[in-house]
Amino acid sequence: MLSLLAVEIPYWGQSLLRVLGGLVAVLLPAGTIVYLFLFKMMSFMQSRLGPMEAGPYGSLQLVAEVGKWLQKEDIIPDNADKKIFKIAPIVVLVSTFLLVAVVPFGPDAWFTNFETGVFYALAVSSISVLGILMAGWASANKYSLLGGLRAAGQLIAYELPMVLAVVGVVIQAGTMNLQQIVVAQNSGAIFGFDFLGNPYILTQFVGFVVFMIAVQAELTQTPFDMPIAESELVSGYMTEYSGFRFLIFFISEFATAGVFTMIAATLFLGGWGVPFAWFGWSGIDDVSNWMNLVGPVILITKMLLLTFIVMWVRFSYPRFREDQLQRFAWKVLIPVSLVNIMVTAVFKVVM
Amino acid sequence: MTMLDDKLGDRQRLSYIAAQAADARLNVELETEGMTLNIGPQHPATHGTLRIIARLDGEQVVWAEPSAGYMHRGYEKLTEVRTYPQVTTLINRIDWLGSFANEVPFILAAEKLMGVEAPPRAQWIRTILFELSRIANVSLFLGDLGVQMGAVTPVFLAFRDREYVLNLIESATGGRFHPNFDRIGGLKDDLPAGWVQETKQVMKKLRNFCDEIETLLFGNEIFQSRMRGIGVIPREVALQYGLSGANLRASGVDWDLRRDQESPLAWKHADWKVFTHPDGDSFARSWIRLQETREATKIVDQLLDGMPAGPVMAKVPKIIKVPEGEAWVSTENPLGEMGYYVVSRGDLGPFRVKIRSASFNNISIVPWVLRGVYVPDIITILASLYFILGDIDR
Numbered sequence: 250m251l252s253l254l255a256v257e258i259p260y261w262g263q264s265l266l267r268v269l270g271g272l273v274a275v276l277l278p279a280g281t282i283v284y285l286f287l288f289k290m291m292s293f294m295q296s297r298l299g300p301m302e303a304g305p306y307g308s309l310q311l312v313a314e315v316g317k318w319l320q321k322e323d324i325i326p327d328n329a330d331k332k333i334f335k336i337a338p339i340v341v342l343v344s345t346f347l348l349v350a351v352v353p354f355g356p357d358a359w360f361t362n363f364e365t366g367v368f369y370a371l372a373v374s375s376i377s378v379l380g381i382l383m384a385g386w387a388s389a390n391k392y393s394l395l396g397g398l399r400a401a402g403q404l405i406a407y408e409l410p411m412v413l414a415v416v417g418v419v420i421q422a423g424t425m426n427l428q429q430i431v432v433a434q435n436s437g438a439i440f441g442f443d444f445l446g447n448p449y450i451l452t453q454f455v456g457f458v459v460f461m462i463a464v465q466a467e468l469t470q471t472p473f474d475m476p477i478a479e480s481e482l483v484s485g486y487m488t489e490y491s492g493f494r495f496l497i498f499f500i501s502e503f504a505t506a507g508v509f510t511m512i513a514a515t516l517f518l519g520g521w522g523v524p525f526a527w528f529g530w531s532g533i534d535d536v537s538n539w540m541n542l543v544g545p546v547i548l549i550t551k552m553l554l555l556t557f558i559v560m561w562v563r564f565s566y567p568r569f570r571e572d573q574l575q576r577f578a579w580k581v582l583i584p585v586s587l588v589n590i591m592v593t594a595v596f597k598v599v600m
Numbered sequence: 601m602t603m604l605d606d607k608l609g610d611r612q613r614l615s616y617i618a619a620q621a622a623d624a625r626l627n628v629e630l631e632t633e634g635m636t637l638n639i640g641p642q643h644p645a646t647h648g649t650l651r652i653i654a655r656l657d658g659e660q661v662v663w664a665e666p667s668a669g670y671m672h673r674g675y676e677k678l679t680e681v682r683t684y685p686q687v688t689t690l691i692n693r694i695d696w697l698g699s700f701a702n703e704v705p706f707i708l709a710a711e712k713l714m715g716v717e718a719p720p721r722a723q724w725i726r727t728i729l730f731e732l733s734r735i736a737n738v739s740l741f742l743g744d745l746g747v748q749m750g751a752v753t754p755v756f757l758a759f760r761d762r763e764y765v766l767n768l769i770e771s772a773t774g775g776r777f778h779p780n781f782d783r784i785g786g787l788k789d790d791l792p793a794g795w796v797q798e799t800k801q802v803m804k805k806l807r808n809f810c811d812e813i814e815t816l817l818f819g820n821e822i823f824q825s826r827m828r829g830i831g832v833i834p835r836e837v838a839l840q841y842g843l844s845g846a847n848l849r850a851s852g853v854d855w856d857l858r859r860d861q862e863s864p865l866a867w868k869h870a871d872w873k874v875f876t877h878p879d880g881d882s883f884a885r886s887w888i889r890l891q892e893t894r895e896a897t898k899i900v901d902q903l904l905d906g907m908p909a910g911p912v913m914a915k916v917p918k919i920i921k922v923p924e925g926e927a928w929v930s931t932e933n934p935l936g937e938m939g940y941y942v943v944s945r946g947d948l949g950p951f952r953v954k955i956r957s958a959s960f961n962n963i964s965i966v967p968w969v970l971r972g973v974y975v976p977d978i979i980t981i982l983a984s985l986y987f988i989l990g991d992i993d994r
Contacts, residue, residue: 295757296757296760297756395637471751472750479644480979481978482975564752567750567823568750568822568826569822571659571974572974
């Protein structure tokens with residue numbers, strides 16, 4: 250029995266709550282990111298207003314766009330491998346939903362509480378590569394194929410720095426459970442000074458930077474957007490998709506952005522929590538029940554902060570070339586994160 | 601090969617070796633299966649309908665060829681059935697981003713045949729509008745350069761500031777895109793009141809835009825790594841392929857028709873500089889264009905200060921008949937050397953007009969320069985060579 254806000258909930262209720270919560274946790278941030286950053290922030294950076302007609306300040310623009318896409322014809326090319334072509338976008342979206350399963354939103358508000366949550370998250374995030382490769386191959390289009398192959402090469406290259414960047418956090422926290430990593434950050438102290446807790450963005454700053462660069466690459470946002478590269482490959486692996494299936498790709502792009510930055514916020518910014526010293530809590534058991542409601546808000550705020558950085562980079566940088574990107578991953582990011590692991594391990598043993 | 605002499609830098613030599621390797625792969629027929637990629641005619645990076653047939657090995661280009669002509673409109677033939685004043689309407693549409701600059705060489709050729717000289721004020725206004733259309737043209741290039749590499753913001757800045765220039769052209773000529781303002785013997789009208797002050801303010805804005813682009817784009821490390829050492833064209837090759845304009849100057853050839861050629865237009869009255877760059881790569885070509893935009897704003901400023909008074913139209917008959925003869929006039933247009941060879945048989949219209957447009961010659965180097973580069977580099981090289989489809993396919 251799960252006790253949420255002192256209410257006893259039966260098992261079927263919990264399951265229903267989890268499914269609904271999962272939908273909300275994936276789709277709500279995705280919509281917010283699209284509206285706030287893709288529509289509005291991008292426009293303001295480019296000295297224009299962006300959508301202003303649908304709803305106040307264009308806030309219903311996304312609804313209008315979804316309506317538009319749903320009306321469009323679902324075109325499947327004649328030469329396409331039809332089954333694979335149809336499954337591919339769903340595979341990409343499913344990986345996003347699997348990813349959100351381990352993110353803790355509050356002391357009791359989580360979908361599942363894996364002991365090896367970090368490991369699971371990093372493993373599941375690679376599934377989207379499969380979907381992209383399927384889409385690229387099944388489209389029977391040379392641009393799609395090039396885009397799919399680029400995506401595969403890029404996502405695999407950036408998986409490694411991402412894992413290595415997280416290893417530093419895992420060493421410092423001494424656990425792979427995301428909930429315990431959050432608790433370790435908020436109840437921790439830097440040299441006995443516990444007013445800020447110990448958010449790992451301070452002590453693992455190198456790891457944070459490497460992780461965010463890898464996230465940028467995993468999300469295929471500029472400067473790492475060669476798989477889509479609209480000026481070279483038209484739309485990369487999405488070229489042949491239209492209507493509903495394109496919509497799924499579109500949603501999953503921004504939903505994944507949301508989930509990845511949620512995980513980054515959990516690992517480096519203290520997740521759902523505030524420093525426990527503020528309220529005199531000493532551990533997870535002391536945390537009062539209302540954090541189950543405030544926690545998600547705090548997490549989403551931190552998520553939006555990190556997404557802001559991701560999008561800011563996206564709108565201001567040109568993109569790398571394929572070989573430059575690989576060189577950057579293997580010659581810069583991986584050595585840096587290895588050194589980071591070594592330094593972290595030495596400090597952990599010494600202190 | 602004589603190109604590999606000691607004067608070349610490391611970058612040029614490396615790019616040359618990559619090209620040689622591509623040649624070798626094509627000739628030896630190694631056991632790899634290639635792929636032919638049609639870039640265009642409908643592709644976001646070709647600004648229209650240019651088609652590049654590229655033979656790829658993985659992502660490396662082994663062989664590439666441009667295939668032009670999807671938008672051929674037969675202007676050379678059409679001019680034969682138009683009268684002289686009507687021709688300017690057509691040739692406005694050749695390089696549609698710098699329209700006014702297309703009219704000038706043709707009108708100058710017709711004036712040369714008729715022995716008419718436009719009054720000095722008309723020549724000065726022509727030069728100013730010529731430089732304004734250069735600014736309108738090249739500022740869009742500078743914004744587009746970012747888009748080709750995925751940086752979406754510069755193009756909006758470019759459109760914002762180009763709008764000021766288009767407004768100026770509109771208030772002077774009545775047309776934003778296709779002014780059709782040049783007449784044999786002068787101009788259609790004088791400048792409107794207040795135009796000079798307004799232009800000076802806009803030129804200040806454009807100089808700010810150039811600074812903005814220089815820091816936002818040209819100072820960016822990723823931009824530099826994408827552009828430097830890519831698509832290197834050595835001096836000799838550039839001359840052999842008949843490149844002109846910024847593409848030639850970027851290869852180190854100090855050649856600018858505005859300065860090097862006797863012309864009735866007013867460039868000689870302004871104090872300005874011709875930029876060259878020794879590298880010959882994509883970065884050099886873009887950098888030259890950026891500097892030229894800034895230099896063009898200075899030319900406009902200086903010409904506005906010293907503009908002579910007087911009429912803008914010489915005495916020409918109502919019905920223009922050009923005496924028999926042949927004339928060739930070319931000018932340094934935004935895209936490079938543009939010239940008209942006009943043959944007249946004494947009729948109302950020309951007997952034959954040969955149009956030498958810059959982009960057509962400039963893209964002839966595409967097969968040479970694309971050997972051995974990667975697919976993303978195709979786009980940056982094409983962007984930096986800077987062609988306008990209408991200028992290729994007349």
